[in-house]
Amino acid sequence: MNVSMDDLHLFVLTVQHGGISAAAKQHSLQRSKVSRRLQELEKALGCQLLIRTTRQIELTENGRLLYQQINQPLGSVAQAAKLLTNQQKSLQGMLRVAVPAALITSNMFTLLLENYLELFPDVLLEVLHCQESIDLKRDNIDIQILPDGVKVKNEDYVQQALLRFPSSLVASNAYLQSHAPINALSDLFAHPLMVSRYNQASLPDDLTLRLCSDDLRLIQHMATTGKGIALLPTILLKDSLKSGELLPILTHEKLPEIKLTLIYPSRQFLPEKTRALIKLLRDAFKLN
Known part of the structure; x- marks a missing residue:
C-alpha cells in the first residue's frame, strides 16, 4: 500500500466542499488534477470512496469510514488507510x-x-x-x-x-383427471394458469390467469392442491415430479425460460x- 498524504488531503477537501469542482476552485487547483489524484487514492486503497455525479459527490461506505478516521490526529491517518486496505483483502x-x-x-x-x-x-x-x-x-x-x-x-x-432456467407446465393428477384434457398449447385457454411475473409476459394475453406471484413455492403449493396449471422453473419441481405429486404437461413444447x-x-x-x-x-x- 502506497498512500499519498497529499491525495488524502485532496479527498478531505473534496468532501468538505461537496464536490471536486468546488474543492478545486476554492484552492486554485485544476479539476482534472484533483479528479486524477482521487482516482489514484482509490486505486492505492483498493476501494471506491466517492460516487461521482455531474453536480456533486457522495461518499460510499468506505469513503465515510475513511473520512471519519482522518478527522483524527495525523498519526491515525496511516492507520485508517491500512484498516481500509485490510478490510478489502480480508474474508470477514x-x-x-x-x-x-x-x-x-x-x-x-x-x-x-x-x-x-x-x-x-x-x-x-x-x-x-x-x-x-x-x-x-x-x-x-x-x-x-x-x-x-x-x-x-x-x-x-x-x-x-x-x-437459463427452463420451465415446465405442471398440475396435480387430481386436477388433470377432473378437467378437460391438455394435448396442445391451445387447450390451455380452458384452464386457469398460475405463473410468476417473470414468465407471465411470454404467455398469450388471452389465457386465464388464476394466480401471479413472485413466490414460486406458493404457486407450486396451489398446483399441488389442484387449483390449476402452474408454469414453474423445472429445477424447482424435481422432487414433486419424482414423487408424482405433480405431473408434467406438454413436455414437447418449448416453454419460457427464466x-x-x-x-x-x-x-x-x-x-x-x-x-x-x-x-x-x-x-x-x-x-x-
Whole structure:
C-alpha cells in the first residue's frame, strides 16, 4: 500500500466542499488534477470512496469510514488507510446480497449459501429479498441477482448472465383427471394458469390467469392442491415430479425460460469476500 498524504488531503477537501469542482476552485487547483489524484487514492486503497455525479459527490461506505478516521490526529491517518486496505483483502465482515423470491426458494441457491458460510465462517451474510433493481453503491449492497427483463438502475454496473432456467407446465393428477384434457398449447385457454411475473409476459394475453406471484413455492403449493396449471422453473419441481405429486404437461413444447443476471458495482474494487461469492455463483450457475 502506497498512500499519498497529499491525495488524502485532496479527498478531505473534496468532501468538505461537496464536490471536486468546488474543492478545486476554492484552492486554485485544476479539476482534472484533483479528479486524477482521487482516482489514484482509490486505486492505492483498493476501494471506491466517492460516487461521482455531474453536480456533486457522495461518499460510499468506505469513503465515510475513511473520512471519519482522518478527522483524527495525523498519526491515525496511516492507520485508517491500512484498516481500509485490510478490510478489502480480508474474508470477514458483512456481505450483503439482494436476490428475488424466485432464487430464495431454490435449493441450488440455498446449498450455495451453505457452502459459502462453511468456507468463510468470519463473513456475516445478509440476504435481502428484492424484486427491483437498486443502486448498489448508495444502498451498500455488494451483489444483486435479477431476473431477465428487470431494467438495471445503473448501466455502469458489471452485469453477467447466469444459466437459463427452463420451465415446465405442471398440475396435480387430481386436477388433470377432473378437467378437460391438455394435448396442445391451445387447450390451455380452458384452464386457469398460475405463473410468476417473470414468465407471465411470454404467455398469450388471452389465457386465464388464476394466480401471479413472485413466490414460486406458493404457486407450486396451489398446483399441488389442484387449483390449476402452474408454469414453474423445472429445477424447482424435481422432487414433486419424482414423487408424482405433480405431473408434467406438454413436455414437447418449448416453454419460457427464466434468465438471471448477476450485478455488482465494479470489477476494480471487489473485496475478497465478494469475489469469493461470485466465484461460487460462477461455478454453480455456469456464468457465460
